[in-house]
């Protein structure tokens with residue numbers, strides 16, 4: 001019997017991390033966790049409740065108090081064949097993808113208290129292995145022991161075009177300039193923050209998907225996964 005492994009998918013904003021991670025999990029029968037959705041849910045709660053998280057007005061006590069009120073869950077929606085994010089029992093899947101959340105989430109994710117709060121929950125979900133998690137610090141901080149680490153990247157303009165098409169497909173209004181600015185700004189904040197910045201783990205495999213179709217990327221990632229699973233199963237024999 002194959003041993004289950006942990007697959008970490010990290011990389012820049014709007015690189016197709018969640019598409020690959022979700023497809024891998026489905027194919028392998030693993031649990032899929034979108035760690036970015038957890039940061040987005042926290043950002044949404046902070047915005048809705050006027051929690052002072054901006055650098056100039058940051059109140060750590062208020063932040064800790066707010067975190068103690070936050071419960072994040074993923075529930076599978078049979079109708080769409082995907083899981084959705086719930087914040088304190090409310091389905092916030094659509095709202096957390098809106099630009100007003102995207103514009104603040106990177107700032108919220110620089111706060112160490114927020115990271116500690118979410119990393120603990122993410123590590124708990126990986127205890128039984130058989131998990132694919134995507135994010136920014138999965139291979140470096142959350143699961144440094146992950147058997148497979150993928151690091152995704154692509155040309156920013158291509159990423160913005162793909163993201164815009166996705167937003168428009170969901171009926172959300174935006175422009176290429178706005179989306180490009182947002183993702184470059186998030187990349188900048190995510191890569192330069194002091195606590196667990198976005199960076200490639202030394203043992204991660206890079207997938208630059210600028211010129212790859214979704215199918216090509218998936219096959220590449222699945223090959224890596226099969227290699228690591230069989231390596232892991234042989235070493236456990």
Ligand code: DC
Nearest residue numbers: 035036039105106109135136137186
């Ligand atoms: O994957 P995403 O674009 O939905 O993530 C939203 C933001 O959350 C991203 O700009 C940075 C933050 N994030 C993080 O700091 N660490 C993670 N593991 C996942 C996301």
